């Protein structure tokens with residue numbers, strides 16, 4: 001399983017807002033700037049077949065318009081696009097198009113072939129394309145927010161908390177993942193987010209688990225725990241079924257001139 005960090009920051013940080021791409025086709029969250037960042041990293045946004053949204057805050061959601069226009073405005077998908085998120089996902093997409101590019105959703109939709117999978121407070125599960133994806137309810141400041149557990153056919157399991165405080169679903173993700181990406185907005189928990197102290201507590205309780213802090217705030221700069229690995233924007237890791245984690249050499253894009 002390949003895990004690419006599109007962005008690793010929180011809102012008021014020079015890092016891009018947090019999102020990640022699994023195996024080049026499962027995108028977790030679509031924050032501001034994420035589609036351009038994928039292009040800059042040499043990733044075709046139209047290769048995304050499955051999009052998971054943790055919650056509808058703008059720093060996780062507002063590039064959804066651009067992802068869907070990449071897929072369905074000048075191209076036509078040959079297969080369905082799976083869009084998994086909290087209840088109201090389809091309605092919010094239609095609304096965002098309505099206030100920004102009126103009439104465009106009607107053009108995009110038939111080319112996109114969207115299949116919205118919306119889950120309520122209890123979360124849910126979807127399987128397809130060789131993956132099993134579980135949406136787990138986490139505790140944030142929105143009515144519904146999810147963490148995700150993604151398992152591939154080789155048995156590799158990646159956890160992704162989304163924005164949350166330390167809660168039972170985060171504990172479950174820590175107990176069942178080979179690698180776990182965590183909201184680490186602050187040094188200590190506040191405003192619906194985990195702190196580095198929570199992350200280090202999980203790291204100590206699960207020494208065989210690799211933790212990737214993301215959604216980083218400026219005050220979070222590092223950890224002395226061996227199994228806490230700070231990813232950079234645009235960095236890629238290869239995750240093995242036995243829990244192995246190895247960084248992949250970066251593919252540097254050439255900045256455009258002129």
Ligand SMILES: [Zn+2]
Pocket residue numbers: 055057140163
């Ligand atoms: Zn949030």
Ligand SMILES: [Zn+2]
Pocket residue numbers: 010057059060163215
């Ligand atoms: Zn956020």
